[in-house]
Amino acid sequence: MANTVKKQSRKTTPHSKPQIAVVPEFVPAVQTNAALIARREAAVPRGVASAAPIFAQKAENSELWDVEGNRYIDFAGGIAVLNTGHRHPAVVAAAKAQEDLYTHTSFQVVPYEPYIALAEKLNELAPGDHAKKTLLVTTGAEAVENAVKIARAATGRPGIIAFTGGYHGRTLLTLGMTGKISPYKKDVGPFPSDIYRAPFPNVRDGISVQDALTGLQNLFLTDAQPERVAAIIIEPVLGEGGYTPVPFEMMQALRDICDTHGIMLIADEIQAGFGRTGTWFAIEHSGVIPDLITVAKSMAGGYPIAGVIGRAEVMDAVIPGGLGGTYGGNPVACAAALAAIQAIEDEGLLARSTALGAHFRTKFADIGARVAPYRMWDIRGLGAMLAVEFVTDFETIAPDTALTKAVVAHALKRGLILLGCGMHGNALRIMVPLTASDEIIDEGLAIFEEALAAAVVELRG
Numbered sequence: 135m136a137n138t139v140k141k142q143s144r145k146t147t148p149h150s151k152p153q154i155a156v157v158p159e160f161v162p163a164v165q166t167n168a169a170l171i172a173r174r175e176a177a178v179p180r181g182v183a184s185a186a187p188i189f190a191q192k193a194e195n196s197e198l199w200d201v202e203g204n205r206y207i208d209f210a211g212g213i214a215v216l217n218t219g220h221r222h223p224a225v226v227a228a229a230k231a232q233e234d235l236y237t238h239t240s241f242q243v244v245p246y247e248p249y250i251a252l253a254e255k256l257n258e259l260a261p262g263d264h265a266k267k268t269l270l271v272t273t274g275a276e277a278v279e280n281a282v283k284i285a286r287a288a289t290g291r292p293g294i295i296a297f298t299g300g301y302h303g304r305t306l307l308t309l310g311m312t313g314k315i316s317p318y319k320k321d322v323g324p325f326p327s328d329i330y331r332a333p334f335p336n337v338r339d340g341i342s343v344q345d346a347l348t349g350l351q352n353l354f355l356t357d358a359q360p361e362r363v364a365a366i367i368i369e370p371v372l373g374e375g376g377y378t379p380v381p382f383e384m385m386q387a388l389r390d391i392c393d394t395h396g397i398m399l400i401a402d403e404i405q406a407g408f409g410r411t412g413t414w415f416a417i418e419h420s421g422v423i424p425d426l427i428t429v430a431k432s433m434a435g436g437y438p439i440a441g442v443i444g445r446a447e448v449m450d451a452v453i454p455g456g457l458g459g460t461y462g463g464n465p466v467a468c469a470a471a472l473a474a475i476q477a478i479e480d481e482g483l484l485a486r487s488t489a490l491g492a493h494f495r496t497k498f499a500d501i502g503a504r505v506a507p508y509r510m511w512d513i514r515g516l517g518a519m520l521a522v523e524f525v526t527d528f529e530t531i532a533p534d535t536a537l538t539k540a541v542v543a544h545a546l547k548r549g550l551i552l553l554g555c556g557m558h559g560n561a562l563r564i565m566v567p568l569t570a571s572d573e574i575i576d577e578g579l580a581i582f583e584e585a586l587a588a589a590v591v592e593l594r595g
């Protein structure tokens with residue numbers, strides 16, 4: 135039957151819908167960052183803060199354009215998600231190919247091969263020769279929560295030990311483990327019980343490895359009975375907490391302590407993993423083999439997927455049906471992850487990370503001395519997981535949060551996206567795609583230098 139276009143009655147009631155929808159003429163919206171900020175403020179809670187007052191229009195590898203057509207070099211990588219860059223062609227192609235087959239069945243209803251292929255790949259890549267199994271979920275916090283569940287089921291114990299400055303997510307259990315109040319934990323407690331905090335070894339706070347280990351032993355004497363502790367969780371390189379690597383002897387000591395007391399060692403590699411430090415997993419630098427590893431972020435080059443990799447017998451401690459979630463291990467994200475991992479292998483991105491790290495260190499030292507003497511106190515990290523920390527002077531090493539914020543703002547104005555970190559917000563972390571060209575890296579570093587110079591002048595008044 136041929137379609138007939140009826141003139142719409144003006145007096146429509148909820149039950150008398152017009153037969154043919156009137157399609158408005160398509161007028162591309164004229165977007166401005168300011169207009170979108172106003173809409174965002176009206177529609178989105180302020181708790182979801184954004185670092186940059188711009189809105190994305192498109193992005194490619196290490197570059198991003200906002201809705202006004204301004205170009206930016208991206209040193210933030212969507213918070214360490216884009217080791218393979220924005221829209222890596224192989225990642226996008228793999229996701230599209232999977233979308234043409236099926237996008238969701240729920241692995242718990244009808245399972246699919248890409249989940250298994252990714253689990254097999256992660257089991258192969260994770261450190262240690264033992265048999266491993268992998269659970270796939272959707273977000274980093276979910277991975278951490280599941281690692282805790284698995285450790286508890288495997289040991290029959292409740293306790294979890296985390297570290298000062300550690301960040302493990304924003305759900306209530308993971309917030310309990312996260313060691314920083316503002317902004318993450320402020321006003322949203324109470325948090326779950328049986329979570330204990332040990333001191334992180336940090337030169338800045340005058341805490342040596344020995345001090346940290348003494349603190350942990352004191353915790354065993356005062357609050358956390360070791361036979362009741364299921365797991366010790368640590369980021370091999372603190373992420374949000376300031377890009378501070380765990381000294382290798384500390385990691386080894388934690389392994390020994392875990393072995394002595396039958397505690398699971400969980401390496402939270404959500405930020406540090408997938409080539410960021412020059413190895414697949416940051417813990418590999420220390421030679422320590424953890425029982426469980428949490429992964430997410432750069433594993434899938436921009437698609438939401440996370441996981442827990444662990445000793446097969448530990449992973450099997452939870453009864454059938456005790457793990458999972460509707461979207462866990464989404465097939466499109468699995469396909470993207472397999473392609474991202476392949477790209478890291480094919481393009482030699484582990485070696486690239488090490489080389490980039492060395493390049494950044496040299497350049498930062500040079501820029502700091504030239505533009506802001508005695509203000510760039512520390513350049514630290516592993517491979518291309520690198521941060522620079524700003525202080526008011528080298529005598530007191532008082533954190534200079536104002537200078538750090540000013541550098542970020544001046545950099546953005548000049549076309550470079552930077553992100554801070556650290557307990558005092560006075561460090562800038564480098565999460566540039568490992569696929570960025572040398573030219574773009576150096577262009578970004580030149581903007582960083584200009585921004586630092588401008589920030590120093592601005593704050594001097």
Ligand SMILES: Cc1ncc(COP(=O)(O)O)c(C=O)c1O
Nearest residue numbers: 273274275301302303373404405
């Ligand atoms: C080390 C670490 N663990 C856990 C998380 C939480 O991941 P998500 O934000 O995907 O929940 C993060 C996020 O930044 C992280 O860096």
